[in-house]
Amino acid sequence: MKYIHSILILFLFASTSLVAQNSAVLEAISKLKTKEFQAAKAKIDEAIKNETTSTEAKTWYYKGAIYKGLYKEHQASDPKSKYRAESVQAFYKAIELDKEEKYTENAKGSLKFLSSKYYNDAAIALQQEKFELSKQCFEEYKSIAEKLSISDDVKTKEIEYKLVLGTTFTNKYNNANEVDEKAKYLQKAKSSFEDVLKVEPKNLKANYNMGVLYYNEAVNIIKETDYDLDLFSLGEVEDNSVELFKRSLPYMETAFEVDPKNKNTIEGLAGIYDGLKEEAKFIEMQKKLEELE
Amino acid sequence: MLLGLISLFVLSGYVMEDPNSKIKAIFIYNFTKYVEWPSDYKQGDFVIEVLGSAPGLVNELTSMAKLKKAGIQTIVIKNISDVGDIANCHILYIAKDKVDAVSKASGKCKGKSTLIVTEGPGIIDKGAGISFVTASNKQKFEIHQGNIKKYNLEVSSKLLPFAEVVK
Numbered sequence: 048m049k050y051i052h053s054i055l056i057l058f059l060f061a062s063t064s065l066v067a068q069n070s071a072v073l074e075a076i077s078k079l080k081t082k083e084f085q086a087a088k089a090k091i092d093e094a095i096k097n098e099t100t101s102t103e104a105k106t107w108y109y110k111g112a113i114y115k116g117l118y119k120e121h122q123a124s125d126p127k128s129k130y131r132a133e134s135v136q137a138f139y140k141a142i143e144l145d146k147e148e149k150y151t152e153n154a155k156g157s158l159k160f161l162s163s164k165y166y167n168d169a170a171i172a173l174q175q176e177k178f179e180l181s182k183q184c185f186e187e188y189k190s191i192a193e194k195l196s197i198s199d200d201v202k203t204k205e206i207e208y209k210l211v212l213g214t215t216f217t218n219k220y221n222n223a224n225e226v227d228e229k230a231k232y233l234q235k236a237k238s239s240f241e242d243v244l245k246v247e248p249k250n251l252k253a254n255y256n257m258g259v260l261y262y263n264e265a266v267n268i269i270k271e272t273d274y275d276l277d278l279f280s281l282g283e284v285e286d287n288s289v290e291l292f293k294r295s296l297p298y299m300e301t302a303f304e305v306d307p308k309n310k311n312t313i314e315g316l317a318g319i320y321d322g323l324k325e326e327a328k329f330i331e332m333q334k335k336l337e338e339l340e
Numbered sequence: 341m342l343l344g345l346i347s348l349f350v351l352s353g354y355v356m357e358d359p360n361s362k363i364k365a366i367f368i369y370n371f372t373k374y375v376e377w378p379s380d381y382k383q384g385d386f387v388i389e390v391l392g393s394a395p396g397l398v399n400e401l402t403s404m405a406k407l408k409k410a411g412i413q414t415i416v417i418k419n420i421s422d423v424g425d426i427a428n429c430h431i432l433y434i435a436k437d438k439v440d441a442v443s444k445a446s447g448k449c450k451g452k453s454t455l456i457v458t459e460g461p462g463i464i465d466k467g468a469g470i471s472f473v474t475a476s477n478k479q480k481f482e483i484h485q486g487n488i489k490k491y492n493l494e495v496s497s498k499l500l501p502f503a504e505v506v507k
Binding site for chain 2: 272325
């Protein structure tokens, strides 16, 4: 009899504890509904620490929702928001635990929303020339989008982002005065356009810009040469510029192949053929330009 | 709502350049060092006349003239359109559109000390001293020592190794 009594007390204690913990989740939900996010956070953090409720998809889903609320209310303009980062991780965990798929659809919806915020922050940081921050935000966007299997969207956005990044670095390169600074931005610009070409090898803008970058490099070597350079050294300058014109050529040819009526690419090709002293091809491009006008 | 980035995108600044004219200008400046003019040509301005249409080269030579001298002489660039306009110049550059006039121009320079430079393979056989040609995507030149000496000019042997063809 005494033994049964002990079991009963133990059972009651366990049930009470479970109820208490479930009640922490319920209270968190209640506070979330009234947008009392800090109070909701205290309750859901409590539930997360509990061995039982921390294994439930529901707990993690609401943690994600509460932290998302906190992010929107307090850190919406902070690209390094910790609430947003925690919200993302909580939604991932909710999806992982949600065998019955009760929360998965909503969690994915919230993740999509948060990923769009990362993308926007990447764009804003890029406009402010905070390149490292922009890259971090973009990588967060990409990571979420890939986990959500919206690969088409990721591909489009990655191309769009890297093109803008490449163009921004190109402008920095064009405006830089120091040699080291110029070299740094040139490399970054090329790397950004190359990233686009890895995703879409026939991308018109990336091919065109790569062609222009190499063309400008080739031309600049000659432009910067002193008039009284000796002929032996001039030969070396020409070797270097010819090498760069040759590197430029396949990119511009691809751009031309993609859009044969594009005035920019025809001009670009004409310039490269002129640099390579391929007169017949240069004249052919000049004729194409005249036909367009 | 995703912010649009497309509006930020512009094609990188591409400006049609004329790198070959700069290279030719450097060659021409080197010719002023490797060719010896008679003493009476070593005073006053060093005149380079460009016959025909070569706006890129005229621009480059004009830029060069602002920065460099031929020995102690100030370099002056003149662009002329007719063989009849050829005056007493140190170098006469005959542009591609006037290559047919090389023989006539060399006749016009008879008795003067003018280095005739033009462009195209084989043109040195028509009276030019030096003619620009291209080989392996690079700017080269052909040289005709006899045509140069004919105008009382001395060409340094140091220039010859750089020539594609020496006659």
